[in-house]
Amino acid sequence: MVARLLERADELTALASAARSAARGRGSTLLVHGEAGIGKSALVRSLHSRLPAEGRLLVGYCDALSTPRALGPLKDLTGSVGRVLTDALRSGERDAVMPALYDELAGGAPAVLVVEDAHWADEATVDTLRYLARRIEQLPVALVLTYRDEELANGHPLGQLLGDLGHADGVARLPLARLSSEAVAALAEGSDLDPQSLHTLTDGNPYLVTELLASADGRAVPASVVDGVLGRLHRLPADVQALVEQLAVLPGAVGHELVDVLAAGGWSGLVEAEDAGLVRVVGGAVAFRHELTRRAVVDALSGARRVELDRRALRALEQRADSDLSQLVHHAVECGDVDAVVRHGPSAAREASASGAHRESVAHYRTVMAHELRFEPHERARLWEELAVELYTIGVGSEIVGAQQHAVALYRSLADPRGLAISLRWLSRLCWFAGDRRGAVEAAQECTHVATGAGDEGLLAMALSNESQLAMLGNDNEFAIRLAEQATILARRVGDAQVLAHALNNRGSAMFRLGRDGMQPLQESIAVARRVGDHEDACRAYVNLAWSLLDDDRVREAEPLLREGLALAERVEFLGFWQYLRAVWARLRLAQGHWEEAVRAAAEASPENQQAYSVSLGVRATVAARTGSDVDAVETARQGWAVATHLGELQRTGPMAAVGLEVADLTGVAPVPADDLAEVYADARRLGDPALQAVLAYRLGVAGRPVGRAELEDLVADRPSAYALQALGRAEEAARLWREAGCPYEEAVALAESSDTDRLLAGLAILDGLGAAPMARRVRQRLRERGMTSVPRGPGATTRANPAGLTARQLEVLELVAQGCTNADIAARLVLSVRTVDSHVAAVLQKLGVTTRQEAADAYRALVVPKPRPAADVGSRPARSR
Ligand SMILES: Nc1ncnc2c1ncn2[C@@H]1O[C@H](COP(=O)(O)OP(=O)(O)O)[C@@H](O)[C@H]1O
Ligand SMILES: [Mg+2]
Structure with a gap:
């Protein structure tokens, strides 16, 4: 079969020019995608002859194993790359692999690095690719990923990476077309x-x-390709057929040492198989010409024959020292060899975890735990706990508590207080993560009890700090501080930096929540954690410190800390915290009036990361409401409220209640019943969280449900809080505070609450600058009510074209209402859900200041009656007509 590549000139040119740019030091990422057999591999292979003279082509393969090899495609590079990277890949330590790969690529000859069939990539590989892709423009590397689009089901890590890359510079997509x-x-x-x-x-x-x-x-x-493949297979001599079948149960290329073991009759048979177009021999390894060809052969095997072949593959792989554990487990499972699953499964799971291939690790643990009784109780307890922690790492909330409860039950039966205390601490953390606060508290208390009984100060420090964290998260802040102080003393005494960083964090965060300054303990927490390379506690301290400063309207101080935290999370690729820090960054940008950036950052939080997602929904709902995207605002706020109430803590419900009230105020549609929101204020007051109390008091006042004046006076007694001042009607002082804090929208709103026309005008200018149409409209109205005749006109073509300030979508809905359509009709016409249309109509009625559809229709007619147009408009687009 002669390889002639037809109709791929453009793609080849793009790849070759990317390779040349890479050789000049400017890298890029190329995504070569399309269905199986479309020619991805052929395209990449033919790149060989087009590389710049000094360039190298590095290719790694992902295989169709039941559980992918951790870092599989990168391990394929050993032999073609330097010592440091080779050693890092052998060790499989994720923290070592990423920088080593970076240095290899940055320091070596320019390269085209291809990862083939990335739809089968393990999570650690995807993380590594993300790490490279983010830095690719500084590297002399063209990074080429080939994949089948149709394999990227929801939640596939590669799918998420591609989503992230969608916004990045230096990414080109090369979809391959049929011939x-x-x-x-x-x-x-x-x-x-x-x-x-x-x-x-x-x-x-x-x-x-x-x-x-x-x-x-x-x-x-x-009749079909399968028939064709099998026809060619069956024309081969029996021993060659048997060899081809043997090779077919091994996904991916088979190295020559393994072929030597498996090919009883030597390599000569392979010549015939190659001539028949079934396999290809390159560099001493044998691979099927295509994965589909391999599948055709495998699928035609009888069950018994497959078991026999997988068993032989397993034995052959076990003889070799460098066999991949995922391969061993794959064949052990395929041939039903439970002993082999028990022998290799735990190491495969642990190796995957160390590489950062957490999904694959979970898959291995699940395989292993199907045979849990084969392990003695200590090992079984350990395996359950490791599975639970892996599930936590990948953010699967549903199974984690059950898995960890198995571990705890086993440790209980083992009379192992140390194991029990540690497993209870995990149970507590995992319950909290899964939204079960009560379970978290119970486990935390038992943990302290067990640690006390064991008389181990290190364990006790851990247990107390865990209780402190829970107390802080539940706003029981005085208690949190006391516990944290005890934990701190113990941790210092036993020299446990990790627990010390953890405890200092809880203490500082709890102080902030009580309206005190927790800066010092939180900064010490960051320093301690960073000193010992404890990335998790360092990231957590950055998050809590920045969050607390934002609660306190200390926006300027929060910014550099968030930058530092993000740089750390990014460098160590701590994705969960990176997302959370980006969500807090979104909060910061929202406060600073950089709304587009706020929305972009917020969009990065995945729904699996509920805590970050909750923050993200709050930011998105707020921006939508402030810019006049009413339906979006209401829907997002509703969703945000659902997430926050599921999580249950005031730190989530409080901010979301404030968002709900603001959205209701600006859109006229209440996403959440006001009574529920008033209850949250009561919680904030009972738990003594002045920052939340102030914003909720203010927003409830705007909603016509003012809180008691004495409560507000209390709030401003210690420290002036802008929202509390506004709630007290002291808008001018509040505006000054907002200005000092660097929060333009809040400043403008406070200015607009003043009775002074100049201030109103100043507020209006800020609002127009921000594109805050709904609030700007309201301020114009106030100015007109004050008798001002020449209120400055705002920007925004929509507002000019349509005095009621309707968005294009709302205008469309109104037009249909005016035609007498029901909401169901409108939903069908505009391909929206009826519920969405309900919200649109409600918003339209509110903006028009009417209560019935008939009135809305009349208002619409008044709006669209063509008015005499000023000369400047002649020649522009004609007005929409009915
Ligand atoms: N543009 C092309 N012109 C001619 N033959 C092609 C072309 N692209 C692929 N082929 C042939 O089709 C087969 C499948 O291509 P391959 O690159 O392995 O597909 P993929 O990697 O997308 O699954 C190979 O035998 C290859 O030689
Ligand atoms: Mg291919």
Whole structure:
């Protein structure tokens, strides 16, 4: 089979020019994608001859194993790369691999680095690719990923990476198209097959075309590719057939040492298999010409034959020292060899975890735990706990508590107080993560009890700090501080930096929540954690410190800390915290009036990371409401409230209640019943959280449900709080504070609450600058009510074209209302849900200041009656007509 590449000139040019730019020091990422057999591998292979002279081509492969090899495609590079990277890959330590790979690529000859079939990549590989892709423009590297789009189901880590890359510079997409009938005819030249029917039959998929051509017997076309492959297989001598079948149960290329073990009759049989177009031998390794060819062979095997072949593969792999654990487990499972699963599964799971391939680690643990009784109780307890922690790492909330409870029960039966205390601490943390606060508190108390009984100060420090954290998260702040202080003393005494960083964090955060300054303990927490390389506690301290400063309206101080925290989370690729820090960054940008950036940062929080997601929804709902995207605002605030109440803590419900009230105020549609929100204020007061109390008091006042004046006076007695001042009607002082804090929207709103026209005008200018149409409209109205005749006109074509300030979508809905459509009709016409239309209509009525659809229709007619147009508009787009 001669490899002729047709109709790929543009893609080759793009790849070659990326390789040349890389050689000049400017890297990029190229995504080569399309269905199986479309020609991704062929394209990449043909790049060989097009590389710049000094360039190198590095290729790693992802295989169709039941659980992918951790860092599999990168391990393929050992031998072609330097010592440091080779050693790092052998160790499988994720923290060592990433910088080593970076240094190898930054310091070595320019490279085209290809990761083939990335839809089968393990999580650690995807993380590494993300790390490279983010820095690619500074590297002399063209990073090429090939993948099948159709394999990227929801939640696939590669899918998430591609989503992230979507916004990045230096990323090119090369979707591969099917071949034209002319190209198919060119390939069919010299065969007796009718090119037209070949094209129809294959729809231009190059794999199908080449396979059918290879299997054609005279003019007869095989009924399917599988028939063609099997036909060629069965024409081979029996021993060669057997060898091909043996190789077919091994996904991926098979190295020559393994072939030596498996090929009883030596390599000569492979010559015939290669001639038959079934396999390809490159660099001493044997691979099927295509994964689909391999599958055709495997799927035709009888069950018993497969067991036999997998068993032989397993034995052969076990003889070799460097076999991949995922491969061993794969064959052990395939042939039902439970002993082998028990022998290799735990190491495979632990190795995957150390590499950062947490999904794969979870898959291995699950495989292993199907045979849990094969392990003695200590090991079983340890395995359950490791599974629970892995599940936590990948953010699966549903199973973690059950898994950890198994571990705790086993430790209880083992009379192992140390194991029990540690497992209870985990249970507490995991319950909290899964939204079960009560379970978290119970486990925390038992943990302290066990640690006390064990008389181990280190354990006790850990247990107390854990209780302190829970108390702080639940706003029982005085108690949190006391516990944290005890934990701090113990941790210092036993020299446990991790627990010390943890305890200092809780103490500082609890102080802030009580309206005190927790800066010092939180900064010490960061320093201690960073000194010992405890990334988790360092990130957590950055998050809590920045969050507390934002609560206190100390926006300027929060910014550099968030930058530092993000740089750390990014460097160590701590994705969970990175997302959370980005969500807090979104809060910061929102406060500073950089709304587009706020929304972009917020969008990075995944729904699996509920705590970060909750923050993100709050930011998005607020920006939507302030810019006049009413339906979005209401829907997002509703969703945010659902997430916050599920999580249950005041730190989530409080901010979201404030968002709900603001959205209701600006859109006229209450996303959440006001009574529920008033209850949150009561919680904030009972738990003594002055920052939340102030914002909620203010927003409840705006909603016509003012809180008691004495409560407000208390709030401003210690320390002036802008919202509390506004709630007291002291808007001018509040505006000054907002200005000092660097929060333009809040400043503008406070200015607009003043009775002074100049201040109103100043506020209006800020609002127009921010694109805060709804509030700007309201301020204009106030100015008109004050008798001002020449209120400055705002920006925004929509507002000018349509005095009621309706968005384009709302105008569309109104038009249909005016035509007498029901909401169901409108939903059908605009392809929206009825519920969404309900919200649109409610917003429209509110903006028009009417209560019935009939009134809305009248208002619409008044709006669209063509008015005499000023000369400047002549020649612009005609007004919309009915
Ligand atoms: N543009 C092309 N012109 C001719 N043959 C092609 C072309 N692309 C691929 N082929 C052939 O089709 C088969 C499948 O291609 P391959 O690159 O392995 O697909 P993929 O990697 O996308 O699954 C190979 O035998 C290859 O030689
Ligand atoms: Mg391929």
